């Protein structure tokens with residue numbers, strides 16, 4: 001109920017304007033979003049690197065309306081790679097296909113993705129294509145496979161809640177594709193959290209056994225413990241996979257995994273379009289809403 005109200009509010013322009021122009025809510029957004037500019041996110045990336053964590057940078061935004069806007073997004077990502085290289089950061093990039101014109105034309109979008117992946121490859125880096133709503137799953141998997149056939153510097157994301165995910169994982173592995181695995185609450189597919197978790201563990205084991213380097217993306221201590229157990233059982237080295245978590249979520253767990261010698265990569269979003277992302281993070285936990293309201297009334 002609370003979650004759906006917050007998610008509905010994330011589509012409300014008046015509320016968006018109020019949140020993004022209010023100094024208190026802008027400050028609060030910094031818990032989950034590194035800032036609005038490239039300079040700010042680079043500073044955050046430096047700090048996380050110093051704390052022993054790799055990062056993946058995402059310039060927030062989705063569903064662009066014109067080819068010109070998609071090309072501007074492509075230019076932004078090219079600039080991010082140049083900057084990462086110049087600052088010698090342990091960082092790569094995550095982006096969404098609808099930000100790169102997938103709604104306009106898959107062929108056009110593929111051209112932009114390829115140019116970004118080639119820039120990533122030129123720096124020996126990597127481009128992660130995020131998975132969006134389930135209406136985009138098929139097109140995303142197809143496009144990523146086509147780009148992967150041209151460069152190894154691209155991979156994508158699989159969500160454990162979809163029935164089709166096991167077959168997508170096997171399909172992507174046959175292309176040598178690196179996968180980020182995460183779970184997401186949804187009424188769309190596996191209806192029970194226990195089934196989503198069970199599928200997460202099943203897919204995680206397939207990925208670990210594949211011999212490619214994957215991202216196990218979760219803040220759930222049970223999923224993390226299952227991963228550590230599965231890797232140890234199969235004698236898979238700590239350097240052969242990484243845990244991934246969101247900026248500002250379970251920082252205690254992030255630090256503990258680094259201390260225990262695991263590779264950890266933090267997903268760090270930034271940009272002017274931070275409002276829907278911020279609302280999604282708030283909606284995920286009732287405690288986040290308490291944090292939001294407490295700070296608002298304190299101001």
Ligand SMILES: Cc1cc2nc3c(=O)[nH]c(=O)nc-3n(C[C@H](O)[C@H](O)[C@H](O)COP(=O)(O)OP(=O)(O)OC[C@H]3O[C@@H](n4cnc5c(N)ncnc54)[C@H](O)[C@@H]3O)c2cc1C
Pocket residue numbers: 130131182183184185217218219220221244245246249250267280281282284285288
């Ligand atoms: C690397 C990465 C990339 C992601 N990319 C996207 C994306 O592009 N778009 C998108 O919408 N979602 C994204 N997600 C979020 C994902 O969709 C889930 O919502 C999120 O990961 C919750 O699942 P969980 O594995 O943390 O398990 P859960 O069982 O949901 O959570 C486990 C524990 O984590 C903590 N936790 C989880 N979420 C929060 C939160 N928001 N605030 C505070 N504590 C929290 C709580 O302690 C909770 O008990 C991403 C997640 C990761 C880790």
